[in-house]
Amino acid sequence: MRPIxxxxxxxxxxxxxxxxxxxxxxSVSKDKIVCAWWSANGxxxxxxxxxQGAVWTVDVSPNTVLLATGSADNTVRLWNIKTGECVKIxxxxxxxxxxxxxxxxxxxxxxxEKRMGFLGTIAVIDISYGENLGxxxxxxxxRITCNESKATVAGWSFLSKYIIAxxxxxxxxxxxxxxxxxxxxxxxxxxxxxxxxxxxxxxRTYFITASKDKxxxxxSARELAILKTYPADTPLNSAAITPKKEYVILGGGQAAMxxxxxxxxxxxxxxxxxxxxxxDEIGRVRGHFGPLNTVDVHPAGTAYASxxxxxxxxxxxxxxxxxDFMYEVEREQMRK
Amino acid sequence: xxxxxxxxxxxxxxxxDDPSALPAQQVISNKDGTxxxxxxxxxxxxxxxxxxxxxxxxxxxxxxxxxxxxxxSWAKFGLEKGHAAGPSFDTTxxxxxxxxxxxxxxxxxxxxxxxxxxxxxxxxxxxxDKKVKCRICSGEHFTARCPFKDTMAPVExxxxxxxxxGAEDAGGLGxxxxxxxxxxxxxxxxxxxxxxxxxxxxxxxxxxRVTNVSELAEEQELRDLFERFGRVTRVFLAxxxxxxxxxxxxxxxxxxxxxxxxxxxxxxxxxxxxxILRVEFAKRST
Numbered sequence: 001m002r003p004i005x006x007x008x009x010x011x012x013x014x015x016x017x018x019x020x021x022x023x024x025x026x027s028v029s030k031d032k033i034v035c036a037w038w039s040a041n042g043x044x045x046x047x048x049x050x051x052q053g054a055v056w057t058v059d060v061s062p063n064t065v066l067l068a069t070g071s072a073d074n075t076v077r078l079w080n081i082k083t084g085e086c087v088k089i090x091x092x093x094x095x096x097x098x099x100x101x102x103x104x105x106x107x108x109x110x111x112x113e114k115r116m117g118f119l120g121t122i123a124v125i126d127i128s129y130g131e132n133l134g135x136x137x138x139x140x141x142x143r144i145t146c147n148e149s150k151a152t153v154a155g156w157s158f159l160s161k162y163i164i165a166x167x168x169x170x171x172x173x174x175x176x177x178x179x180x181x182x183x184x185x186x187x188x189x190x191x192x193x194x195x196x197x198x199x200x201x202x203x204r205t206y207f208i209t210a211s212k213d214k215x216x217x218x219x220s221a222r223e224l225a226i227l228k229t230y231p232a233d234t235p236l237n238s239a240a241i242t243p244k245k246e247y248v249i250l251g252g253g254q255a256a257m258x259x260x261x262x263x264x265x266x267x268x269x270x271x272x273x274x275x276x277x278x279x280d281e282i283g284r285v286r287g288h289f290g291p292l293n294t295v296d297v298h299p300a301g302t303a304y305a306s307x308x309x310x311x312x313x314x315x316x317x318x319x320x321x322x323x324d325f326m327y328e329v330e331r332e333q334m335r336k
Numbered sequence: 337x338x339x340x341x342x343x344x345x346x347x348x349x350x351x352x353d354d355p356s357a358l359p360a361q362q363v364i365s366n367k368d369g370t371x372x373x374x375x376x377x378x379x380x381x382x383x384x385x386x387x388x389x390x391x392x393x394x395x396x397x398x399x400x401x402x403x404x405x406x407x408x409s410w411a412k413f414g415l416e417k418g419h420a421a422g423p424s425f426d427t428t429x430x431x432x433x434x435x436x437x438x439x440x441x442x443x444x445x446x447x448x449x450x451x452x453x454x455x456x457x458x459x460x461x462x463x464x465d466k467k468v469k470c471r472i473c474s475g476e477h478f479t480a481r482c483p484f485k486d487t488m489a490p491v492e493x494x495x496x497x498x499x500x501x502g503a504e505d506a507g508g509l510g511x512x513x514x515x516x517x518x519x520x521x522x523x524x525x526x527x528x529x530x531x532x533x534x535x536x537x538x539x540x541x542x543x544x545r546v547t548n549v550s551e552l553a554e555e556q557e558l559r560d561l562f563e564r565f566g567r568v569t570r571v572f573l574a575x576x577x578x579x580x581x582x583x584x585x586x587x588x589x590x591x592x593x594x595x596x597x598x599x600x601x602x603x604x605x606x607x608x609x610x611x612i613l614r615v616e617f618a619k620r621s622t
Binding site for chain 2 (some may be wrong): 002003004005006007009021023025033037040041043044045046047048049062063083084093109247273280281282283285286287290291314318319321322325327
């Protein structure tokens with residue numbers, strides 16, 4: 001497969017997201033620009049300009065009408081995807097590290113940083129899709145405060161039933177999005193090893209976490225039970241579950257501050273593919289010159305993209321061997 | 337060159353009064369479904385250039401969600417505002433092809449590939465380290481230029497075993513490296529008297545000494561006998577100066593030492609004429 005290299009950013013990537021149909025890819029980086037790309041050919045559709053600081057996070061509404069971004073300038077901005085206009089700005093006391101639309105798009109959560117005397121919070125904002133996209137609620141409808149350890153990432157489970165958050169101390173917790181109560185908290189990863197990413201399966205009944213403790217884990221959304229563990233030999237920044245084939249993709253690498261002391265060969269700047277069920281590593285894809293900060297999979301499972309510390313986004317459209325690969329047991333199952 | 341070619345007819349000459357005007361673009365449909373487009377333009381030197389392009393049109397039909405189709409028609413915005421359709425070169429490029437084959441024994445395969453790469457790398461490293469090295473003082477200059485040329489003997493070179501007679505790694509400083517060594521004991525810089533043999537010196541390691549050879553032996557016969565194990569570079573059969581009869585020993589040099597080893601194994605004890613040959617590796621003349 002020939003990767004498409006997108007070099008629209010001048011600084012390291014922080015997050016990339018495909019939209020619901022997989023035809024658009026959104027990327028954000030520390031250089032304040034938000035880019036929209038056609039995933040098929042890597043053409044840039046446009047940029048969303050306005051942020052005053054590093055953009056940490058991006059998410060697309062399920063109907064590809066609105067784009068939400070969270071930034072170090074303490075704002076969450078809502079953009080009209082088609083025109084590139086900023087339709088709404090919410091101010092927060094601290095930087096916003098993660099935004100996520102609920103599965104039906106009616107709510108948006110924003111994870112704020114713990115800093116300057118403010119505790120880390122998860123804010124939930126109601127989103128409306130009227131004629132005038134700018135007509136949004138001014139205040140979050142709910143604020144969940146993380147007293148113990150700040151949340152670093154969060155997402156919505158199936159039917160928006162729970163908010164699942166990953167914490168700085170390596171635990172995962174489950175919140176009720178209506179009341180804001182913490183329903184469960186499980187120490188999934190090693191203590192004090194930050195969870196860097198949470199991504200859900202297509203039906204959102206389970207999710208994968210990527211942690212600094214060099215492992216990724218598959219958890220059920222309802223019980224927070226650890227279903228699978230994928231050990232790696234490097235801190236992980238991102239993990240994604242592939243539809244269509246039963247794989248997971250992990251991205252990571254030597255921490256940015258240690259990079260200059262290691263060669264590209266040792267830096268482990270590769271996307272690692274594991275079989276989701278058998279937990280075996282089945283291959284790696286090399287290419288980036290720095291750690292992979294973020295990976296995302298095309299919703300149809302035909303491509304994946306990775307964004308690295310090196311400022312590049314690489315879109316890989318899978319070719320035949322990827323789809324053909326099967327375990328012996330899978331093949332036997334097919335024959336029956 | 338194209339000035340004449342692009343005129344359809346000589347009769348058009350009169351109408352073609354403006355020499356700076358460019359002929360209209362021609363589009364010819366070919367039988368195989370392709371189109372040939374001939375157009376003209378001026379190049380940087382203000383010369384007329386004819387450009388012939390053959391275009392094959394392939395229609396790829398794709399059924400997409402109407403929403404996706406609607407999105408395709410969106411105009412570019414932000415930094416891309418006003419740019420032409422299609423990927424622009426400053427933001428989008430295509431990377432090198434990556435072979436990605438998922439496999440359960442992925443690690444073993446990767447290791448193998450790495451080993452191959454590693455070997456290549458080490459070979460490179462070896463070559464990289466092949467610098468000019470003085471045999472006398474191991475400095476980075478030719479032996480002939482060594483400042484200690486006249487006062488020191490060359491460092492001992494490993495002789496036995498290695499195929500490469502010129503293997504450079506010094507086995508350790510010889511005991512006499514600091515004191516005078518007479519010319520006939522110097523290994524590397526063979527003295528003037530040995531120069532004549534010097535040209536055979538190289539194949540010493542692939543040279544067999546054959547003894548108990550019949551007096552009636554012929555060089556050609558020996559060559560035929562030994563050639564079947566590999567390329568023979570030299571056959572020397574010692575003869576009596578007066579009688580021209582063989583003295584009973586010969587030297588056979590091979591191009592390749594492995595051939596010599598094989599020949600030595602097979603032919604030692606071989607019955608040739610009425611005698612049993614004795615074949616062994618020739619010893620150095622020193």
